[in-house]
Amino acid sequence: MRGPQRPGPPADGNLPPELTAFIGRSAELAALAEAMEAARLVTVTGVGGVGKSRLATRAAAGPAARDEVWGVELAPVRDPHFVEYAVVEALGLTDHTTRLPRETLLDRLAGRPVLLLLDGFEHLVEACAGLVAELLRRLPELRVLAVGRRPLGLACERLFPLAPLGEDEAVELFADRARQQGLSVGDCPAVRELCARLEGIPLAVELAAGRLRALSPAQLLQRLDDRFRLLTGGGRDALPRHQTLRTAIGWSHELCTPAERLLWARLSVFAQTFDLEAAEYVCSGDGLAAEDVLDVLAELVAQSVLSREETATGPRYRMLDTVRAYGADWLEAAGDAARLRRRHRDWYLGLATWCELDWFSPRQGEVAARVEAELPNLRAALEFCLTEPDEAHLGQYLAGSLWFCWAGCGRLSEGRRWLERSVELESGYERSRLKALWVLGYVAVLQGDTVPALTALRECREQAERAADRAAVAYAEHRTGCLALVTDDMARAETLLRSALDRYQELGELNSNVLMGQVELAMARAFQGDLADAVRLCEDVRRVCEDHGERWARSYALYVLAYAAWREGDPVGARDLLADCLENAHAFHDLLGSVLSIELLALVTASLGDPAEAAVLQGAAGRLWPSVGLPLFGSVHYNAPHELCESMSRQALGDERYEECVREGAGLDREAAVARALGCGVRPLPGLPAPREPMPRSRGGAGKREPAASPTRKGGETAG
Known part of the structure; x- marks a missing residue:
């Protein structure tokens, strides 16, 4: 349940260490399950450390759970505006459009029986309450299990206050933690008194048990007793549980060495x-x-x-x-807080710099996985930069450097929010803002949001020319050409893309962006009928990608090569190319690359004599397109294979059977759609995070050091 980067609470065998032991609580678990059956919104409340998350996780994995259970950890979220983004991400609802995340949730969860587990919302009560209220009102199949130190305050909310462990359960937990350290403690008066002083709060008991290697239960009790008297004046009966927990943590803190x-x-x-x-x-x-x-x-x-x-x-x-x-x-x-936050920012600025460089390398999959794991810290670094005086330029640089995360790993919506926030600030550092501007324009192009894309790219181009920033001019020109491509202005697209590629060559730039520019030029040539030139360009891209271990841009080159193969009468070759393309795009969570591949696979499948399966794939693609934007960009050229496939399949099947197959495909989620298109299960690629899935209904070494880097251009993708 630790996420947003991990969307669902894991099965028991994968729980983090602090959730592995579940001592007692059988009565509470049964009562919570009963409450979840009776109410659509149940909130587990209680003091920190009392075991709310543990209990909720077990309940969510138990028989009370429905078909889909998703967990969202909100403790790392600081900006209330990001609550909805966190939920969208946790549910794996990749959305490349300009829709608000709440609209995405309402659209994609409609008719689905989902249990949503929101953990750690107490600092975001207003934002969470508003979101939950609307979701419950408009999604009758949805249930919410919330976990926090205070209620959400909604009329439909059923509260489940969780009390600390009973005396026997607390003693059992203490003994269990001792056994994990290879120690044995009997049910002695000192242990019982110690657990009583800690009022049965599981975290406090575990912290005490963690000291057993150095202190006996009697010594623990003596030290804890001294601290209680110091902090509370000896009034044991009046100890509030929040004070008890803080006392226990503080006592554990005092027992630590200075280091x-x-x-x-x-x-x-x-x-x-x-x-x-x-x-x-x-x-x-x-x-x-x-x-x-x-x-x-x-x-x-x-x-x-x-x-x-x-x-x-x-x-x-x-x-x-x-x-x-x-x-x-x-x-x-x-x-020392400000200094440490800056050091934290410096580390993750350096990490983003190295990941941007490593994206164009055989470590591309590792970069995707690393950034996935580090997103909470990268967000914290971005927030620090964009809220602290004189730090805006670093926020612009960081948001721009993460372009590969936003565009290559399916996080367009989140990336756009960070980029828009960053370019609104006056930083005094032109290069950083120019980079954020062209990346913002790129993200908006991929979302199909033409006017904001053109606005950002035009501003970038004009300011870059004034500042004599040749790299920023090239990137702005490139992405303007990409915009022309998806809006069917092929002549302008070709002119701009050729010019940008010439600029890249003059600068010595070679990276994934440059290769994507060449692929986009190949698309423009293919759509204008010059398949030979398109193939030449994409074979060159494929060769360079294979030389450098690049997989993301390569997948788009394979798409164009597959299109050319189909046009030249080789549907079998096209199918093989598209399978490779789709596997890679899906592994990177690149929704645009995935849906384009499925659309073309549908046409290839129809050409191979299976119109029913082609219609199923069209239905699957149709379900995915709303998360990308306007189907096939609204482009005549991109839409032509879809129209031809539909015509072929309708003619072969008849309207009624065709529509039946499309409905079957529309019932497939993204994972199932990709598996169907590939004709087998989806194979995770080495180094990449596994596809996001709901929580199972089960009961049952560090990498190389990344030095912090200053935001100066070191070649490759740090330009702009």
């Missing part, structure tokens, strides 16, 4: 998860050497302050929100 306390505070700048190398860079210095961070971090894991989890990109570490908030308070009190 452990220092690292705890500094780690609070990370959003969600982080890796060792990021921690070593961001948190080292001024009392903590980089080479000591690993050992100190390992101690924090041993003490349950941090948890370690294995991911597709290697080991990552997570700090619970309550523990992070405590560390953040200490960081603020030390007057």
